[in-house]
Amino acid sequence: MKHSNPSSNRGSALIVALLISAIIAVSLASYMQLSRTSMTVSNRALYSNAAMNLAENGLEEAMYSINQKIADSSYNWVTDGWSISPSSAADVRRTVAATGFDQNATGQVRIYVYGYAGTSPVAVARSTVTLAGTTGGSIEKWVQIQLRKTSKFSNGLVAKDSITFSGNNASVDSWNSEKLDDGTLRGSPVGYSAGVAHDKGSVGSISVAVNSVAVQNADIWGYAATGGALPSVGANGLIGPYGTTSGSMDMDRVSTDFAASFDPVSSPTQTPIVSFGVINNNLSLPRLGDFPAADGIYYYEATRIDFNNKTFNIVGLGNPQVVITLTDTSTSIDIGGGSGEITIGSGASLEIFAPGDIKIAGNGVLNGGNTTATANQSKNFQIWGTKTSGVQDIQIAGNGVLSTLVYAPQGSVKINGNGDVCGSVIANDITLTGNAAFHYDESLADMDGGNPFRISRWSELTSAAQRAAHSANLSW
Amino acid sequence: MITTILSPVPEAKRQSRRGFTLVEMMIAAGISALILTGIMTTFLHLGRSGARFQNYNDMEAQTRRTLELFAQDVRQASTVTWNSATSVTFTVNGLTVTYANSANNFTRQIGAGAVGNVISGLTPNTFQFRAFNLDGTELPLATAANRTAANSSTKQVQISMQAERSQQTLATATNTVLSARFILRNVIVTA
Numbered sequence: 001m002k003h004s005n006p007s008s009n010r011g012s013a014l015i016v017a018l019l020i021s022a023i024i025a026v027s028l029a030s031y032m033q034l035s036r037t038s039m040t041v042s043n044r045a046l047y048s049n050a051a052m053n054l055a056e057n058g059l060e061e062a063m064y065s066i067n068q069k070i071a072d073s074s075y076n077w078v079t080d081g082w083s084i085s086p087s088s089a090a091d092v093r094r095t096v097a098a099t100g101f102d103q104n105a106t107g108q109v110r111i112y113v114y115g116y117a118g119t120s121p122v123a124v125a126r127s128t129v130t131l132a133g134t135t136g137g138s139i140e141k142w143v144q145i146q147l148r149k150t151s152k153f154s155n156g157l158v159a160k161d162s163i164t165f166s167g168n169n170a171s172v173d174s175w176n177s178e179k180l181d182d183g184t185l186r187g188s189p190v191g192y193s194a195g196v197a198h199d200k201g202s203v204g205s206i207s208v209a210v211n212s213v214a215v216q217n218a219d220i221w222g223y224a225a226t227g228g229a230l231p232s233v234g235a236n237g238l239i240g241p242y243g244t245t246s247g248s249m250d251m252d253r254v255s256t257d258f259a260a261s262f263d264p265v266s267s268p269t270q271t272p273i274v275s276f277g278v279i280n281n282n283l284s285l286p287r288l289g290d291f292p293a294a295d296g297i298y299y300y301e302a303t304r305i306d307f308n309n310k311t312f313n314i315v316g317l318g319n320p321q322v323v324i325t326l327t328d329t330s331t332s333i334d335i336g337g338g339s340g341e342i343t344i345g346s347g348a349s350l351e352i353f354a355p356g357d358i359k360i361a362g363n364g365v366l367n368g369g370n371t372t373a374t375a376n377q378s379k380n381f382q383i384w385g386t387k388t389s390g391v392q393d394i395q396i397a398g399n400g401v402l403s404t405l406v407y408a409p410q411g412s413v414k415i416n417g418n419g420d421v422c423g424s425v426i427a428n429d430i431t432l433t434g435n436a437a438f439h440y441d442e443s444l445a446d447m448d449g450g451n452p453f454r455i456s457r458w459s460e461l462t463s464a465a466q467r468a469a470h471s472a473n474l475s476w
Numbered sequence: 477m478i479t480t481i482l483s484p485v486p487e488a489k490r491q492s493r494r495g496f497t498l499v500e501m502m503i504a505a506g507i508s509a510l511i512l513t514g515i516m517t518t519f520l521h522l523g524r525s526g527a528r529f530q531n532y533n534d535m536e537a538q539t540r541r542t543l544e545l546f547a548q549d550v551r552q553a554s555t556v557t558w559n560s561a562t563s564v565t566f567t568v569n570g571l572t573v574t575y576a577n578s579a580n581n582f583t584r585q586i587g588a589g590a591v592g593n594v595i596s597g598l599t600p601n602t603f604q605f606r607a608f609n610l611d612g613t614e615l616p617l618a619t620a621a622n623r624t625a626a627n628s629s630t631k632q633v634q635i636s637m638q639a640e641r642s643q644q645t646l647a648t649a650t651n652t653v654l655s656a657r658f659i660l661r662n663v664i665v666t667a
Contacts (some may be wrong), residue, residue, distance in 0.1 A: 027522045031526055042536075257610045458552065459552050460548055
């Protein structure tokens with residue numbers, strides 16, 4: 001008779017116990033591994049966000065310095081922590097270390113600005129966050145911004161309050177006097193004509209009131225925007241691209257979230273060549289013997305311009321640029337009579353800074369020529385309203401064609417005439433009387449005028465090829 | 477006469493050959509059953525919660541990756557076109573990228589390429605796109621007219637949804653997703 005061996009029984013129990021323990025150990029190990037993976041992913045996601053914020057901080061630094069140079073011409077990049085790039089004197093770079101990360105993580109952002117003193121700088125930031133411990137490895141974000149100068153005249157007609165078209169056949173459209181449709185520069189500026197017209201005229205009011213943009217029977221070939229209520233369109237009016245039917249609005253071209261800033265402007269600080277007192281007779285500037293300032297501009301001052309049937313003329317050799325500052329806070333310009341006028345020679349330019357009311361009647365303003373083909377660009381005749389409170393009445397008449405820029409935050413602007421009005425008007429309220437055809441010059445969106453830069457394009461560099469283009473400049 | 481002499485069995489050997497009593501067997505079986513039940517229950521729970529944990533992990537990973545991708549696309553988008561309340565197309569670096577809720581999967585499609593599920597297994601009726609204008613006011617997307625108006629005014633986009641995973645004998649695991657409001661940095665909303 002064979003008897004079972006008690007010692008082999010004990011061995012089976014041990015094996016079973018070991019097997020169960022092994023299974024539980026494997027389960028627990030999987031658990032731990034999942035937890036660990038989850039924690040690593042969460043941790044890296046957290047610091048990935050931190051890296052993006054760090055890259056944007058770097059770009060903020062770049063934008064601060066670029067705009068600081070505009071606000072303060074004595075600003076020095078090098079003493080503010082930047083260094084000139086060893087690969088190009090037109091570029092600068094710097095490193096900013098990040099502090100305050102938890103878990104012993106460290107971070108830094110390297111910033112490189114291409115063409116920092118140019119007209120279209122590009123800034124690229126490469127942020128690196130290095131994690132400590134077992135979730136180690138670094139996280140990088142590369143972000144690039146393209147900058148361009150802002151323009152006060154990036155829209156055709158802009159008002160704080162209302163924009164009214166009182167004529168029955170008024171219209172708004174646009175053209176680009178300086179660039180072709182593909183964005184390349186023209187050989188020389190061209191005037192408005194049907195052949196170069198676009199349906200990109202833009203009308204905007206920040207007012208939330210109903211009828212803040214009263215189109216009535218005007219044709220707005222382009223865009224209209226308000227701060228709240230939809231624009232009102234009459235039975236024969238329209239807003240939209242070419243082809244829009246009368247009495248309708250293309251909702252792709254209408255928005256109700258318009259925002260714009262109406263920063264006050266101040267008169268130039270340069271010492272004038274002469275102070276005229278009241279200009280009440282024919283006057284032609286610059287006069288013989290006048291010398292321009294270092295920037296090539298002739299600066300004058302006068303109390304006001306006040307005459308009937310006289311001419312205020314800007315003409316001379318070499319396309320003179322004239323700036324005149326008027327000081328009368330009540331009435332700055334009052335030109336009337338059958339033949340009173342302001343004439344600006346072909347290629348010449350006139351900027352008027354005025355704190356008081358402006359009325360240019362009579363023959364109005366002749367800026368270059370009296371047709372859209374012969375008129376100067378609108379930036380050759382600029383009116384800057386410097387009044388800071390109350391209403392500044394501005395009435396302007398064209399002579400065949402009125403080519404002008406008007407910027408008057410307190411201005412109540414009335415443009416009279418049945419002809420063409422080219423340029424841009426920014427004011428408190430705007431009224432186009434008669435059957436004026438308003439043509440916005442799209443090139444004004446690129447006009448600088450000492451304004452700060454803004455971001456025209458933001459992009460994250462995610463692929464190796466995108467990063468390779470900047471790698472050499474961002475790897476110090 | 478044959479005499480058989482039985483050799484005496486030693487006492488110790490007799491004891492070792494003695495079987496278990498019924499009481500001993502019942503106690504042993506009871507204790508074994510308790511221990512085995514404990515082990516099996518623990519093991520079962522470990523397995524079930526491990527499976528649920530895996531589901532959560534899967535949803536979490538999909539969600540994080542999707543939000544990162546969505547944020548990249550939205551931030552760089554130069555135009556936005558609302559196809560429906562649950563489908564939107566962005567233009568990113570010259571390519572169109574369409575995000576949509578399709579049959580309870582959140583999908584991403586570049587141009588006319590393949591449609592990829594970036595988050596699968598959404599709980600029905602939980603997906604929502606939200607559009608906001610420059611001031612942060614929400615834009616309605618319910619009607620075609622709403623969406624046409626929103627095309628030119630959308631400056632911020634947000635998504636929310638709930639993903640779920642369920643398996644037999646497992647309680648459904650859900651993961652609620654609410655993104656930040658991503659700003660369309662290259663879209664100019666006012667002409």
